[in-house]
Amino acid sequence: MRTHKLILSASLLTTILLGVTACKDSSLLEVKPRTAVDSETALKTIEGLDAGINGIYDRLQSVVLYGRDMLAVSEALGDNAQFTNKSGRLANENRNVANNTFGTATSSGGSWLTAYLAINQANLILDNAGTVTVAAADTARRNSYQGQAYFLRALMYHDLMRIYAYDPGVEVASQNKGGVPILLTGVSDQSKITFPARAPIADVYKQIYSDLQSAITALGRSNAYAVAPNYANVQAANALFSRVALYNKDYSTVVRYATAAIAGSIKLSDNASYVGGWRAPKQPESLFEVQFAVASENIGVNTSLQTTYTTLVRPGDRGTTGGFGDLVPTTAFIADLEAEKSATGAVLDIRRQLYELGTAGRGTAFIETTKFLGKNGTINLDNVPVIRVSELYLNRAEANYFLGNTADALADLNVIRTRSGLPARTATELSGIALLNEIYRQARLEFGFEGHRWFDLKRTGKDVVKATAQGGGLAYTDFRILAPIPLNELSTNVSIRQNFGY
Structure with missing residues (x-):
């Protein structure tokens, strides 16, 4: 039924x-x-x-x-x-394993x-x-x-x-x-309640x-x-x-x-x-972002963007481990950020500064993105630019x-x-x-x-x-x-x- x-x-x-x-x-x-x-x-x-x-x-x-x-x-x-x-x-999402994407075919x-x-x-x-x-x-x-x-x-x-x-x-x-x-x-x-079909694209x-x-x-x-x-x-x-x-x-x-x-x-x-x-707590270029304003909205150490992307708790501090850093840039992505250099070999792209070596507190250290780093002053609490x-x-x-x-x-x-x-x-x-x-x-x-x-x-x-x-x-x-x-x-x-x- x-x-x-x-x-x-x-x-x-x-x-x-x-x-x-x-x-x-x-x-x-x-x-x-x-x-x-x-x-x-x-x-x-x-x-x-x-x-x-x-x-x-x-x-x-x-x-x-x-x-x-x-x-x-x-x-x-x-x-x-x-x-x-x-x-x-x-x-599994990174390996593109079937049914590991935005939910699964058997999910609720x-x-x-x-x-x-x-x-x-x-x-x-x-x-x-x-x-x-x-x-x-x-x-x-x-x-x-x-x-x-x-x-x-x-x-x-x-x-x-x-x-x-x-x-x-x-x-x-x-x-x-x-x-x-x-x-x-x-x-x-x-x-x-109605049960409509999928509309044409x-x-x-x-x-x-x-x-x-x-x-x-x-x-x-x-x-x-x-x-x-x-x-x-x-x-x-x-x-x-x-x-x-x-x-x-x-x-x-x-x-x-x-x-x-x-x-x-x-x-x-x-x-x-x-x-x-x-x-900054709010990204100055943001036209619309999802606000995480109070502690009760903190997603936490398992699934927040900060823990997903980095082990760091603040830029440049490799002595303190926070998150897991589950997903990090590929070597090819970093190489592309570094592709254009000055005559002296300096990387020109300032966006490279948003990627730095994480901690070894959870194993091998990787270069990680620091775009989401507890900007509200609280670990795992970041407004998210859309x-x-x-x-x-x-x-x-x-x-x-x-x-x-x-x-x-x-x-x-x-x-x-x-x-x-x-x-x-x-x-x-x-x-x-x-x-x-x-x-x-x-x-x-x-x-x-x-x-x-x-x-x-x-x-x-x-x-x-x-x-x-x-x-x-x-x-x-x-x-x-x-x-x-x-x-x-x-x-x-x-x-x-x-x-x-x-």
Whole structure:
């Protein structure tokens, strides 16, 4: 007999109904949502909307989303990283072993479940926000909550597509099972449960576009109530639109929204401040990041990004061991960072300074990334950048390359190169495919260990090439390029088709 689990599980309804008990300020909601009626009542006030939107941000902190997996698992699957086996974590992901990705085919949910819980929270807010009667002074605040909900729903749908579906233009036709289910109405009780099929890829992108357009409109009327980078604002929504359009190979739209976001208040770091920015509680280039503000939000020594990436507790201190350093840069990645040198042999790329030798406290010392190093002053407690300004220049460079605007593409590429301490290149030095390859190379070096590389290889239809010890990689046509739909979803929703090969 089928039971209602996963996306809209009866047993999970109180969790789905807002996650208010985990909100950043649950005192804003006096009645906790023990029942469907309570949740709907809660969302009839401006304070309830505030608590609800904070509940979505809190859900992004989950290990299976931006607490770890959207960054670390994607790095393990790609070609930037190698596992150290100091704890055994992420070894199978790094070897690309089937069913070791963003959850498994037999798991209860993983990234799929958590993303859909966040989507349902956004749906409930959007269903109710328009009916909330507010004082004139709170109208902009309500608009902000609506805009943030649209942004967060778009982010979650795009992340689901990146994990579970082929990207537009590089589908493997014989293996393509479509996108992901689209749910746009909140579920507050069992009577509202539906079991939709996976929508076509194009339809999901159409919905994400719509959500981002709605987010930009709403946030444009109320940007003061969505303070970056901890809350989505107009600049972040424009930036996310540029990313989504790049995956969709909609290059003129990439240029439009990247340009709009670049014009915003948060600017690219300069050469002198870039490395120091990674030691600040908030990364100065962050347009949107997931905030970990208090001790209770600490993911801990087993699965936080700090413990995953490094044994260090502070830069330069090899005498104190903190985390495990489960996932470290490959020799090839470090060599690429060191490839451009001065006449005296000095490494030019300042980003190399974010990688240093870890401790021997848990075994062999490796070069590790120090992008996540307890910047809040507490070990394993880091805000996590989701979108940074530098992405906009590289998105626009890639889009302009494919539009034939190679001079503009080179100009944006050189913005990132010179900020990184590298010399600008000329059109004589970089043209044709060499220009495109350098754009991809700079994206790899710029976003090392921030979770971009696997998804960049996937969206461009490239094979993953690895050393034998890491499993040798996999061809783009391999079924392991896509994660499996969780078993509980398949057993509940007869309309869902599993990805090929599982």
